[in-house]
Amino acid sequence: MSYFSDIYNGVKTLLTGMSVTGKYFINARKEIITQEFPNNRATLKMFDRFRGEVVMPHDENNEHRCTGCQKCELACPNGSIEIIWDRVIDEETGKKIKAIDKHIYHLSMCTMCGLCIEACPTDAIKWSQNFSNSSYDRTQLTKVLNKPGSKIAPGVKDKE
Amino acid sequence: MTTTTENNAFKSQEYFINMGPQHPATHGVLRLLLTIDGEIIKNIDPDLGYIHRSIEKMCERDSYQQIVHLTDRMDYLSAHINNEAVCLAVENALGLEVPERVKVIRTIIAELTRLASHQLWWGVMGMDVGALTTYFYGFRDREMINDIFEETCGARLTMNYNIPGGLMFDLHPNFVQRVKDFIAHFKTKLPEYDTLLTGNVIFQKRTQGVGILTKEDAISFGTTGPVARASGFSCDVRKHHPYSAYDRVQFNEALFTVGDTFTRYQVRIQEMWESMAIIEQLIDNIPDGEFKTPTNAVIKLPKGEFYQRVETARGELGVFIVSDGKKNPYRLKFRSPGFSNLSALKKMAVGSKLGDLVAIMATLDIVVPDIDR
Numbered sequence: 001m002s003y004f005s006d007i008y009n010g011v012k013t014l015l016t017g018m019s020v021t022g023k024y025f026i027n028a029r030k031e032i033i034t035q036e037f038p039n040n041r042a043t044l045k046m047f048d049r050f051r052g053e054v055v056m057p058h059d060e061n062n063e064h065r066c067t068g069c070q071k072c073e074l075a076c077p078n079g080s081i082e083i084i085w086d087r088v089i090d091e092e093t094g095k096k097i098k099a100i101d102k103h104i105y106h107l108s109m110c111t112m113c114g115l116c117i118e119a120c121p122t123d124a125i126k127w128s129q130n131f132s133n134s135s136y137d138r139t140q141l142t143k144v145l146n147k148p149g150s151k152i153a154p155g156v157k158d159k160e
Numbered sequence: 161m162t163t164t165t166e167n168n169a170f171k172s173q174e175y176f177i178n179m180g181p182q183h184p185a186t187h188g189v190l191r192l193l194l195t196i197d198g199e200i201i202k203n204i205d206p207d208l209g210y211i212h213r214s215i216e217k218m219c220e221r222d223s224y225q226q227i228v229h230l231t232d233r234m235d236y237l238s239a240h241i242n243n244e245a246v247c248l249a250v251e252n253a254l255g256l257e258v259p260e261r262v263k264v265i266r267t268i269i270a271e272l273t274r275l276a277s278h279q280l281w282w283g284v285m286g287m288d289v290g291a292l293t294t295y296f297y298g299f300r301d302r303e304m305i306n307d308i309f310e311e312t313c314g315a316r317l318t319m320n321y322n323i324p325g326g327l328m329f330d331l332h333p334n335f336v337q338r339v340k341d342f343i344a345h346f347k348t349k350l351p352e353y354d355t356l357l358t359g360n361v362i363f364q365k366r367t368q369g370v371g372i373l374t375k376e377d378a379i380s381f382g383t384t385g386p387v388a389r390a391s392g393f394s395c396d397v398r399k400h401h402p403y404s405a406y407d408r409v410q411f412n413e414a415l416f417t418v419g420d421t422f423t424r425y426q427v428r429i430q431e432m433w434e435s436m437a438i439i440e441q442l443i444d445n446i447p448d449g450e451f452k453t454p455t456n457a458v459i460k461l462p463k464g465e466f467y468q469r470v471e472t473a474r475g476e477l478g479v480f481i482v483s484d485g486k487k488n489p490y491r492l493k494f495r496s497p498g499f500s501n502l503s504a505l506k507k508m509a510v511g512s513k514l515g516d517l518v519a520i521m522a523t524l525d526i527v528v529p530d531i532d533r
Contacts, residue, residue: 009361010362013359013360013361014360014361014362016355016359016360017355017356017357017359017360019355020352020355020356021293021356047307047310047311047314049310049311049312049313049314049329049332050310050314050315051314051315075225075226077222077226077229077230111229111318112314112315112318112320113226113228113229113320114314114320114328115225115226115229118323118328127314
């Protein structure tokens with residue numbers, strides 16, 4: 001007798017589970033939960049805080065806000081940031097000040113921890129929302145963040 | 161082995177097979193060396209080290225702010241809770257009092273992390289025992305939590321939202337509404353999990369009475385988390401040694417007594433209900449205030465030894481810091497829950513069938529980077 005009740009209970013629990021999947025099968029058009037990624041690239045909006053890669057914003061005069069204080073380089077846990085700096089003569093005071101020559105960012109070593117951006121005293125670097133960072137050649141992942149010929153924006157001073 | 165002159169064709173003979181390191185049911189690069197007689201498991205030797213990254217050694221090189229992001233990469237499914245453990249250890253050593261707001265936010269996000277981890281586990285558990293549908297349902301609901309994390313913390317998995325002294329930035333304005341939406345959504349979906357899998361006769365036949373761990377064994381092997389609580393060992397750190405905001409919320413510790421694969425499953429399902437209850441109690445009254453206590457740019461701990469434990473989705477994570485007063489620790493040891501839980505696998509699985517091993521492994525909820533570090 002238990003043989004038949006086992007079969008009955010087995011079929012019953014299977015149908016109970018199938019009722020859930022069946023409900024979704026019928027209502028499949030109402031709740032679409034998948035995104036077709038490459039097709040929605042034009043409309044895809046990432047969240048503001050999304051950590052894609054580190055960028056250095058430049059204004060229309062090709063000026064950035066990096067003083068070359070190297071705090072981001074020190075804060076980075078794995079050496080993704082390398083700053084090559086030099087001393088230039090400040091036009092206002094005539095004194096020699098620090099200025100960056102190259103702000104090199106190794107995206108291939110970056111763990112997106114965000115410590116460099118927290119450490120920056122002048123908000124010179126920020127996150128971009130660019131997420132498709134893969135490349136066929138790893139040398140493309142080493143980036144120079146300051147644009148060629150760019151200078152520091154006037155009035156941006158290192159807080160001592 | 162006997163002499164070859166006899167006909168051995170009908171004699172039983174033990175042999176070895178490798179499960180892993182590349183096996184979908186080990187959830188990572190874990191190699192199990194199995195001694196098998198027919199289909200009965202005689203012995204299990206876990207072979208670790210395939211994803212060892214020497215995180216503990218790297219911690220000795222890094223400053224205390226930099227250590228936090230490495231713990232994301234241990235148990236990546238409870239990344240926030242791991243970060244919290246290190247931050248709490250550093251804050252306790254410094255004698256730093258964090259604002260109430262930070263404590264509540266940390267607790268809410270930790271519980272969301274636990275929910276996300278258990279949702280993923282539920283999907284994968286079903287898939288391990290042959291129910292592919294659960295995988296999609298688990299991931300559908302987990303996606304909402306990941307979006308909450310992405311909006312507030314900036315990343316979906318390795319969040320690195322905690323810093324010693326507080327949080328990296330304040331909550332996103334949409335956070336509270338999104339969490340409420342999620343809770344309302346998931347309250348209707350969690351009963352579906354039971355309908356779909358828990359009551360299923362095939363699932364019950366594969367899990368009930370399989371891989372039994374007694375309470376004595378659970379204690380002697382040092383298992384923690386859902387694995388130990390299924391055996392009746394009350395070990396919830398949130399209950400026994402409250403940290404952050406757990407002392408002001410009401411919740412029940414999910415405790416069962418049988419200790420088989422099915423009860424370990426039930427513990428996690430009940431923990432999801434409890435996590436939602438905790439979030440509901442806190443989400444409406446997040447206190448105002450600062451989101452971090454300022455610390456020195458270079459944190460130097462006083463000389464001595466400091467220990468902090470937290471309850472991750474897998475069990476008890478301990479952080480042990482030995483400081484010699486410099487800016488980086490002299491030694492840092494993580495007591496990871498996965499490692500101790502894995503040690504009980506031999507006790508659970510020896511004597512059962514090869515197919516049951518996959519079900520037992522699924523309820524251990526192994527994350528291999530947590531075991532190897």
